[in-house]
Amino acid sequence: LAKTTQPISMDSYEGQEVNITCSHNNIATNDYITWYQQFPSQGPRFIIQGYKTKVTNEVASLFIPADRKSSTLSLPRVSLSDTAVYYCLVGDPSGGYNKLIFGAGTRLAVHP
Amino acid sequence: GAVVSQHPSRVICKSGTSVKIECRSLDFQATTMFWYRQFPKQSLMLMATSNEGSKATYEQGVEKDKFLINHASLTLSTLTVTSAHPEDSSFYICSAMRRGSSNTGELFFGEGSRLTVL
Numbered sequence: 001l002a003k004t005t006q007p008i009s010m011d012s013y014e015g016q017e018v019n020i021t022c023s024h025n026n027i028a029t030n031d032y033i034t035w036y037q038q039f040p041s042q043g044p045r046f047i048i049q050g051y052k053t054k055v056t057n058e059v060a061s062l063f064i065p066a067d068r069k070s071s072t073l074s075l076p077r078v079s080l081s082d083t084a085v086y087y088c089l090v091g092d093p094s095g096g097y098n099k100l101i102f103g104a105g106t107r108l109a110v111h112p
Numbered sequence: 113g114a115v116v117s118q119h120p121s122r123v124i125c126k127s128g129t130s131v132k133i134e135c136r137s138l139d140f141q142a143t144t145m146f147w148y149r150q151f152p153k154q155s156l157m158l159m160a161t162s163n164e165g166s167k168a169t170y171e172q173g174v175e176k177d178k179f180l181i182n183h184a185s186l187t188l189s190t191l192t193v194t195s196a197h198p199e200d201s202s203f204y205i206c207s208a209m210r211r212g213s214s215n216t217g218e219l220f221f222g223e224g225s226r227l228t229v230l
Contacts, residue, residue, distance in 0.1 A: 034219070043116075043205045043221030044156070087155070102148070102156040 004088050004103040011109050018075040020106050022088035025069045030092040033064060033071045038085045038105070047086075048073070083110045115139060116208050118222035125196055126230055132192045133225045135206030141186035142208035146219075147179075150203040162189040196229040203227075 005023040012018045024033065032051050036044035048055055050062040050071070061074040075082060087105040115138040125131050135145055143164045148156040160181050161169040168181035180192040189208075193200055207221045 036219075036221075041203065041224065041226065043118075043207070043224045046218055046220065049218065101158060104155050 009107040145189040
């Protein structure tokens with residue numbers, strides 16, 4: 001099982017760029033890296049997914065080095081509403097994400 | 113976009129009763145759904161994998177006779193907490209996978225169901 005390690009918490013201020021790094025040393029060849037955001041009393045929400053190099057969408061960028069043993073979620077110009085818990089997960093979508101395990105996540109607090 | 117819906121969002125029940133939580137994929141078919149439990153300030157803990165037309169696969173330590181899972185159709189999985197006790201009070205979340213065109217897949221999560229057992 002690919003285990004992930006993230007910082008427990010991070011603090012930032014409105015308008016800043018936030019980078020959250022996740023370690024996944026045992027990532028398998030077919031695994032993709034996916035990041036989710038969770039607000040209190042809500043289900044996680046998909047942010048971004050990637051396999052290698054860089055992926056960008058309207059809300060975030062995901063940087064994955066060549067060895068894929070880590071990944072970095074980049075949130076540009078955060079706002080107060082980005083205060084949430086962020087989880088990175090690794091899994092093989094072609095295999096049905098069997099045994100998809102959540103790590104502790106990173107609790108991001110954005111301050112005025 | 114894809115939506116996964118859970119019902120009810122909140123439920124309060126008496127100790128000893130059973131509670132059923134539904135998870136529906138509203139605009140896609142999901143052969144596999146997952147059930148998680150989350151306690152306050154903690155991460156999601158995978159309870160079981162629900163497979164359409166077959167028995168669910170439970171994680172170690174999760175009692176299959178207490179947490180009954182039925183995945184009768186490609187859009188519906190149900191979790192029944194039988195003989196609920198106060199320690200079963202938690203936030204239960206389901207997820208369903210929608211396969212992408214390149215064999216990638218996104219996991220979509222329901223809104224969660226908060227169970228309180230008195």
